[in-house]
Amino acid sequence: MKIDIVTIFPEFFRGPLDHGIIRRAQETGLATIEVHDLRAFAHDRHKTVDDRPFGGGEGMVLKPEPIFECIEELKVAPREGRSEFRESVVLLSAQGKRFDQSVANELAALERIVLICGRYEGVDERVGRYLADRELSIGDYVLSGGELGAAVILDCVTRLIPGAVGNQASTQQESFTTFSLQPGNGPSSTCASGGLLDYPHYTRPADFRGMGVPEVLASGNHEEIRRWRRRTALEKTLRNRPDLLDEAALSDEDKKLLAQITGKNL
Ligand code: SAM
Numbered sequence: 001m002k003i004d005i006v007t008i009f010p011e012f013f014r015g016p017l018d019h020g021i022i023r024r025a026q027e028t029g030l031a032t033i034e035v036h037d038l039r040a041f042a043h044d045r046h047k048t049v050d051d052r053p054f055g056g057g058e059g060m061v062l063k064p065e066p067i068f069e070c071i072e073e074l075k076v077a078p079r080e081g082r083s084e085f086r087e088s089v090v091l092l093s094a095q096g097k098r099f100d101q102s103v104a105n106e107l108a109a110l111e112r113i114v115l116i117c118g119r120y121e122g123v124d125e126r127v128g129r130y131l132a133d134r135e136l137s138i139g140d141y142v143l144s145g146g147e148l149g150a151a152v153i154l155d156c157v158t159r160l161i162p163g164a165v166g167n168q169a170s171t172q173q174e175s176f177t178t179f180s181l182q183p184g185n186g187p188s189s190t191c192a193s194g195g196l197l198d199y200p201h202y203t204r205p206a207d208f209r210g211m212g213v214p215e216v217l218a219s220g221n222h223e224e225i226r227r228w229r230r231r232t233a234l235e236k237t238l239r240n241r242p243d244l245l246d247e248a249a250l251s252d253e254d255k256k257l258l259a260q261i262t263g264k265n266l
Pocket of ligand 1: 043091092093094095116117118119120121122123136138140141142143144145146147149224
């Protein structure tokens with residue numbers, strides 16, 4: 001996969017690109033990631049990329065010309081039909097559609113994504129309307145720039161590229177993941193979240209400062225462990241993110257477990 005990032009702060013990405021899974025994905029050739037300095041596409045000697053907003057008001061707005069010229073130089077497919085080339089140009093924006101695990105999966109299936117980072121009061125609207133094919137927000141809050149958002153998307157998407165994570169099954173068994181595994185093949189197949197939060201994890205020591213580990217996890221009884229994990233995933237989802245239960249793929253067993261947890265029949 002090819003990932004291009006367009007920013008006025010290219011140095012910002014030194015940390016995110018140089019560690020862990022993203023670094024390994026680049027080293028092994030699974031991902032080619034390039035950071036492009038938007039100021040290189042400015043034409044005046046001050047490298048100006050922003051200007052005052054039409055209509056007046058606070059702050060400055062990123063100009064369209066450098067962004068269009070940068071994307072043109074990257075030779076991205078034209079906006080119409082871009083999806084056929086399995087490419088996407090993403091504008092980071094607080095006004096965008098919310099980025100979540102299903103959008104991450106969608107992006108990870110492409111061959112190329114370009115992430116445009118806004119700054120100041122934002123980006124000239126023509127970039128979102130005529131150049132990018134989607135606007136994405138990483139959450140309902142306002143950041144000072146799109147770089148953190150781009151780093152979040154970069155991380156989520158890169159770890160979904162087949163081969164990027166040592167044990168690929170682990171990316172199919174996490175919080176929010178709707179991919180569903182058949183139960184009954186031992187503990188490793190118990191945790192496809194079906195859109196729930198992940199179940200609690202424990203490791204050694206079994207006794208840490210008097211805090212123990214649930215006995216069932218040391219029982220060796222795979223079916224018991226599976227049920228415990230499913231039950232605790234449901235409990236945690238109910239406690240922290242009850243909204244996820246509306247969309248989750250709940251089995252009859254899940255519904256019974258939820259009824260036990262809540263004391264209500266569902
Ligand atoms: N005036 C804009 C608004 O109210 O929606 C906020 C602009 S913000 C200060 C500057 C840039 O940060 C945006 O152009 C965008 O690229 C980025 N940004 C801010 N919040 C974001 C979010 N929640 N998700 C993704 N990008 C965000």
